[in-house]
Amino acid sequence: MRKNSLVFLAGIVIVLALGFLMPWLLRNPFYFFAGYVVLQYVTIATGWNILGGYAGYINFGAAGFFGAGVYLSAFLFTSFGLPLPLCILAAAIVGAILGVLMGYLTLRIQGVYFAIATLGLVVVLETIVHNISGLGGASGMAVYGPRPPAWSPGPSQYNFTVMVVIAVVSVALARWVEISWIGRGLRAVRASEDAAECSGVPTLRLKLVACALSGAVLAAAGAPYPFYTSFVEPVTAFSLIIGLNAIAMPLIGGTRTWVGPVIGALLLASVQQIATVTISSELNILFVGAVLIAFVAFAPGGISDLFGRKKGRARL
Amino acid sequence: MTEAVLSLKGVEKRFGSFRALGPVDLDVGAGERLGIIGPNGSGKTTLINCITGVYRPDSGSVFFEGRDISHLQAHKRARMGIARSFQIPRPFIGMTVFENLLVPLDYCHVEGSRHERARAVLASVGLSGRSSDPSEKLTQLELRKLELARALVGNPKVLIADEAMAGLSEEEIDEVLAILLALNRSGVAVIMIEHIMHAVMRFSERVVCFETGRLIAAGTSSEIAENPLVQKVYFGE
Numbered sequence: 001m002r003k004n005s006l007v008f009l010a011g012i013v014i015v016l017a018l019g020f021l022m023p024w025l026l027r028n029p030f031y032f033f034a035g036y037v038v039l040q041y042v043t044i045a046t047g048w049n050i051l052g053g054y055a056g057y058i059n060f061g062a063a064g065f066f067g068a069g070v071y072l073s074a075f076l077f078t079s080f081g082l083p084l085p086l087c088i089l090a091a092a093i094v095g096a097i098l099g100v101l102m103g104y105l106t107l108r109i110q111g112v113y114f115a116i117a118t119l120g121l122v123v124v125l126e127t128i129v130h131n132i133s134g135l136g137g138a139s140g141m142a143v144y145g146p147r148p149p150a151w152s153p154g155p156s157q158y159n160f161t162v163m164v165v166i167a168v169v170s171v172a173l174a175r176w177v178e179i180s181w182i183g184r185g186l187r188a189v190r191a192s193e194d195a196a197e198c199s200g201v202p203t204l205r206l207k208l209v210a211c212a213l214s215g216a217v218l219a220a221a222g223a224p225y226p227f228y229t230s231f232v233e234p235v236t237a238f239s240l241i242i243g244l245n246a247i248a249m250p251l252i253g254g255t256r257t258w259v260g261p262v263i264g265a266l267l268l269a270s271v272q273q274i275a276t277v278t279i280s281s282e283l284n285i286l287f288v289g290a291v292l293i294a295f296v297a298f299a300p301g302g303i304s305d306l307f308g309r310k311k312g313r314a315r316l
Numbered sequence: 317m318t319e320a321v322l323s324l325k326g327v328e329k330r331f332g333s334f335r336a337l338g339p340v341d342l343d344v345g346a347g348e349r350l351g352i353i354g355p356n357g358s359g360k361t362t363l364i365n366c367i368t369g370v371y372r373p374d375s376g377s378v379f380f381e382g383r384d385i386s387h388l389q390a391h392k393r394a395r396m397g398i399a400r401s402f403q404i405p406r407p408f409i410g411m412t413v414f415e416n417l418l419v420p421l422d423y424c425h426v427e428g429s430r431h432e433r434a435r436a437v438l439a440s441v442g443l444s445g446r447s448s449d450p451s452e453k454l455t456q457l458e459l460r461k462l463e464l465a466r467a468l469v470g471n472p473k474v475l476i477a478d479e480a481m482a483g484l485s486e487e488e489i490d491e492v493l494a495i496l497l498a499l500n501r502s503g504v505a506v507i508m509i510e511h512i513m514h515a516v517m518r519f520s521e522r523v524v525c526f527e528t529g530r531l532i533a534a535g536t537s538s539e540i541a542e543n544p545l546v547q548k549v550y551f552g553e
């Protein structure tokens with residue numbers, strides 16, 4: 001276990017170093033523009049998996065948390081000029097609070113009903129934003145982001161590096177949850193809530209912790225978005241595509257470990273980016289649907305499970 | 317009987333207008349072996365759920381070591397020392413057998429090394445060889461043993477075995493009985509709910525019989541076997 005942690009730490013250092021150095025090595029800003037989206041989805045999938053994967057509560061409301069992060073950060077920046085790192089932190093805190101609130105209201109119900117209730121969260125938040133003129137209402141608001149600092153060559157590159165940091169912190173958080181007593185308790189909840197409770201696991205409290213962490217990561221993923229697009233409006237901030245990808249990516253990669261959502265997001269988001277440029281932005285939705293059906297039908301454990309099983313067979 | 321470790325006073329549980337249990341008064345002595353019998357639907361599992369905190373009784377109180385625990389949540393009761401196994405085994409799938417035992421050890425206070433404790437308990441139920449296997453790969457007998465191991469790893473004072481032997485062969489029943497007897501010798505009170513009469517009669521120091529939610533008879537195994545009320549419940553008039 002300790003050796004694994006060292007390897008993981010080394011991986012983090014390498015990824016962070018690449019995040020800061022790449023902008024100086026690669027000239028074309030488009031790569032960073034596209035890479036931002038991929039990393040954003042790594043963060044979203046990782047955040048979703050803390051509740052959806054470890055605890056087994058399928059949350060359809062990822063877009064609600066993401067959108068809340070987007071709007072909070074846009075509002076804090078345009079109204080108070082808060083620097084981006086503080087906007088991200090604020091989004092994470094509000095995301096955690098939102099997660100606990102959602103948890104309190106919905107965790108007593110399971111399965112399909114939980115999913116429907118979380119979907120409701122997106123609709124409620126989107127409707128609220130639609131009706132607040134201070135946030136631009138339905139017509140949206142322009143956000144003129146700060147100049148990138150001297151260590152970054154341009155805005156696209158800066159946003160990319162920020163997203164690298166957020167993604168790395170999120171993945172590290174998810175891994176810590178997974179290998180700690182929290183993760184073990186959540187997996188027990190996923191297997192049997194009654195048996196977990198009778199083994200001394202405080203199931204409700206643990207699920208609320210999962211909601212809070214998941215919500216914090218999902219909202220943090222949205223915080224730099226206004227600076228990335230320079231414009232926010234409710235339909236894209238609370239887009240169903242985000243909620244769909246948040247579920248599809250961990251399912252494709254595998255929900256049992258932190259690796260699954262990362263693999264799923266890297267794969268699916270990259271393909272989506274390539275498809276958007278080369279084929280059409282509408283077709284990539286069709287692609288997500290087709291891949292999702294294929295995985296649910298033929299590899300319900302996801303990619304990481306396929307490899308895990310192969311390894312097990314090799315050992316025999 | 318020594319001092320009661322677990323004590324029920326007028327416990328009653330209703331589902332709508334249907335009274336599933338009670339009112340029941342029942343004491344369980346420290347280190348006692350108590351058997352609970354009764355036909356299907358007589359309220360045995362409801363009784364356990366009231367003791368472990370899965371259900372809150374509508375009236376009456378549950379005392380554990382003299383303390384009223386009627387309003388405590390299930391996980392708090394588990395941490396105090398009330399453990400149970402489930403009628404239909406509920407392993408924590410997605411985890412190895414060893415990890416299954418780490419869950420209660422994470423949340424219940426146990427002195428000494430948690431890993432050593434888990435290994436010792438696995439050895440005591442004969443699952444050492446399966447330690448690193450996924451729990452979903454176990455056989456029915458192994459699942460029952462895992463269910464017991466997970467219940468007793470946190471050093472409970474009372475263990476409730478809910479039909480731990482249903483569907484097992486004669487040799488397998490003997491194996492499970494031996495585990496429970498060994499546990500009882502270490503001072504743990506064991507409440508056995510069972511339909512397999514010869515097993516529960518052999519095991520228990522005292523047997524109580526339930527019918528439509530009420531305790532209708534109590535006594536030693538032979539007293540219960542000869543009790544006309546019990547015979548009526550099981551064999552009709």
